[in-house]
Amino acid sequence: MEITLVEQLEERLRQAMLQSDVLALEELIADDLVFTTHTGELIDKQMDLEAYRSDIQKLILLQGQQQRVQLYGNTAVVTVKMEVAGTFEGKAFVGIYRYTRVWAKSQPQGNWQVVAGHVSQVL
Numbered sequence: 501m502e503i504t505l506v507e508q509l510e511e512r513l514r515q516a517m518l519q520s521d522v523l524a525l526e527e528l529i530a531d532d533l534v535f536t537t538h539t540g541e542l543i544d545k546q547m548d549l550e551a552y553r554s555d556i557q558k559l560i561l562l563q564g565q566q567q568r569v570q571l572y573g574n575t576a577v578v579t580v581k582m583e584v585a586g587t588f589e590g591k592a593f594v595g596i597y598r599y600t601r602v603w604a605k606s607q608p609q610g611n612w613q614v615v616a617g618h619v620s621q622v623l
Contacts, residue, residue, distance in 0.1 A: 502571055502576070503569045503571060503576075505612065506569050506571075506576045506578065506603055506612065507567070507569060509528065509603065509612050510564075510567070510569075510578055510580070510601075512524065512528060513525075513528050513601075513614070514562050514564065516528060517552070517559055517562060518559050518560070518562055520552040520553075520555070520558065520559075521552075522549055522552050522553050525548070525549055525552060526549065527611075527613075528613060528614060529545050529548065529549075529613060529614050530545065530604065530606075530613040530614060530615045531545055532544075532545070532615065533545040533548065533614060533615060533616065533617070534615075534616050534617075535548060535616065535617040535618070535619075536617070536618040536619070537619060538597060538619050538620055538621050556588065556589055557586065557587070557588050558586050558587045559584065559585070559586035560585050560586050561583060561584060561585035561586065561594075562582055562583075562584055563582060563583040563584075564580045564581070564582050565580070565581050565582075565583075566579075566580065566581040567579070567580040567581075568580070574604060574605035574607070575602060575603065575604050575605070576602070576603040576604075576612070577600065577601075577602055577603075578599075578600070578601045578602075578603065579598065579599070579600050580598070580599050580601075581596065581597070581598050581599075581622065582596070582597050582598070582599060583595075583596055584596075584597050595621055595622075596621070596622040597619050597620065597621055597622060598619070598620050598622055599617065599618070599619050600617060600618045600619075601614050601616070601617040602614065602615050602616040602617065603615070
């Protein structure tokens with residue numbers, strides 16, 4: 501049951517990223533997010549949201565494959581290989597990336613949010 505819920509949340513996150521839906525991203529991402537970009541830079545929630553809010557990053561393709569969800573109590577680890585295309589700081593890019601996201605179920609509300617993540621380019 502929870503695996504299905506996390507898969508649904510992953511799809512909501514994917515759609516929010518494609519649509520630059522900052523309100524949905526605000527809900528899905530924990531306030532204390534720690535995310536490591538493909539360049540090794542650490543970013544937090546506000547930096548991530550600002551990239552979408554200001555159109556620094558605009559995604560036009562996020563096609564997932566090989567998604568795997570592993571549950572550990574109130575935590576889920578998701579790994580997914582994605583074909584990604586869009587623009588970053590006005591420059592077009594396309595590539596294959598592997599994402600790892602950690603979802604945690606907050607207490608007492610019981611909402612799942614992304615608390616940590618990492619992305620690497622697949623060469």
